[in-house]
Amino acid sequence: MRKKMLFIYNPHAGKGKIRHLLSNIIELFVKNGYEVVTYATLGEKDAKRIVLDCLNREKYDIVVCSGGDGTLNEVIDGIMSGNKKIKIGYIPAGTTNDFAYSLGLPKNMPKSAQVVVNGQSFLCDVGNLNGEYFAYTAAFGIFTDASYATPQTSKNMLGRLAYILEGIKRLPNWKSYHIKITCKNRVIQDNFIYGMVANSDSIGGFKGITGKDVLLDDGLFEGVFIKVPQNVLDLQSIINDLLRGNVKSNHIFYLPVQEIQITSEEPVPWTIDGEYGGEFKSVHIKNLKQAISIIRNNPTKA
Numbered sequence: 405m406r407k408k409m410l411f412i413y414n415p416h417a418g419k420g421k422i423r424h425l426l427s428n429i430i431e432l433f434v435k436n437g438y439e440v441v442t443y444a445t446l447g448e449k450d451a452k453r454i455v456l457d458c459l460n461r462e463k464y465d466i467v468v469c470s471g472g473d474g475t476l477n478e479v480i481d482g483i484m485s486g487n488k489k490i491k492i493g494y495i496p497a498g499t500t501n502d503f504a505y506s507l508g509l510p511k512n513m514p515k516s517a518q519v520v521v522n523g524q525s526f527l528c529d530v531g532n533l534n535g536e537y538f539a540y541t542a543a544f545g546i547f548t549d550a551s552y553a554t555p556q557t558s559k560n561m562l563g564r565l566a567y568i569l570e571g572i573k574r575l576p577n578w579k580s581y582h583i584k585i586t587c588k589n590r591v592i593q594d595n596f597i598y599g600m601v602a603n604s605d606s607i608g609g610f611k612g613i614t615g616k617d618v619l620l621d622d623g624l625f626e627g628v629f630i631k632v633p634q635n636v637l638d639l640q641s642i643i644n645d646l647l648r649g650n651v652k653s654n655h656i657f658y659l660p661v662q663e664i665q666i667t668s669e670e671p672v673p674w675t676i677d678g679e680y681g682g683e684f685k686s687v688h689i690k691n692l693k694q695a696i697s698i699i700r701n702n703p704t705k706a
């Protein structure tokens with residue numbers, strides 16, 4: 405009997421490349437014994453809705469999605485909030501594909517479709533922020549809105565450069581937040597321009613800015629909080645530290661995070677897996693160790 409696959413793709417992700425590859429990808433899946441039920445996403449939260457609808461109605465062996473980090477986020481959110489235990493295959497098709505990089509998936513879409521067919525399951529940590537699940541990052545502060553404010557047309561024309569240009573626009577008027585961070589028995593209060601809790605060694609296409617200790621299945625996220633620079637030299641040193649992956653510096657507060665509470669007097673806008681996640685005065689983030697099963701080439705290497 406054929407195995408049943410739910411295949412969800414965002415036709416607009418990245419440069420819309422999936423349109424030319426769709427037939428070959430589905431043919432590969434069918435040749436490898438799958439009955440494929442295919443959906444294109446039509447807008448925000450559609451991937452989550454499709455996952456919940458389909459998995460509640462019928463039994464599937466695997467959910468495969470193709471799109472950027474946002475589409476993968478919605479699929480994971482759907483599977484986790486629906487409390488489903490099912491393997492996930494991912495064909496990265498976005499602009500930066502941060503999480504795909506961390507998972508070691510090929511950039512080439514037909515090759516990553518091969519991984520879905522031939523790869524092995526890897527149990528990966530998942531995050532939860534105030535009840536919403538995320539794959540690899542939750543962040544606030546400078547640059548974070550560049551990921552969702554960058555128009556799709558510029559992303560399609562310029563690729564990652566579009567994010568960089570959008571980020572540079574924000575440099576002259578950064579905003580800081582007075583934040584209280586509570587983690588285990590530690591309480592830290594300071595003014596921060598940026599904060600991130602992440603399970604990825606690539607953020608916004610930049611490799612290594614979460615430090616050198618990232619493991620995707622250790623039950624821990626990397627918490628990176630950048631203090632307000634007092635002068636241009638401070639700013640330069642922060643940039644140098646980030647580019648070198650040196651997160652343990654005077655201007656950066658770094659800690660491994662299993663569970664963390666972040667509170668502020670004013671509402672802070674958050675970005676979750678590169679999409680707008682809402683404004684909160686109080687955020688509770690938790691790492692759910694090895695909660696999802698993703699197919700990749702080599703499950704022993706994070």
Ligand SMILES: Nc1ncnc2c1ncn2[C@@H]1O[C@H](COP(=O)(O)OP(=O)(O)OP(=O)(O)O)[C@@H](O)[C@H]1O
Binds near residue numbers: 447450475476478679
């Ligand atoms: N048909 C569609 N038209 C417009 N928006 C869509 C459509 N389908 C999905 N979306 C929305 O687009 C968001 C972003 O898509 P996705 O992350 O897949 O691609 P991307 O933005 O090109 O990639 P990246 O996140 O790497 O830049 C999704 O979270 C979803 O809300």
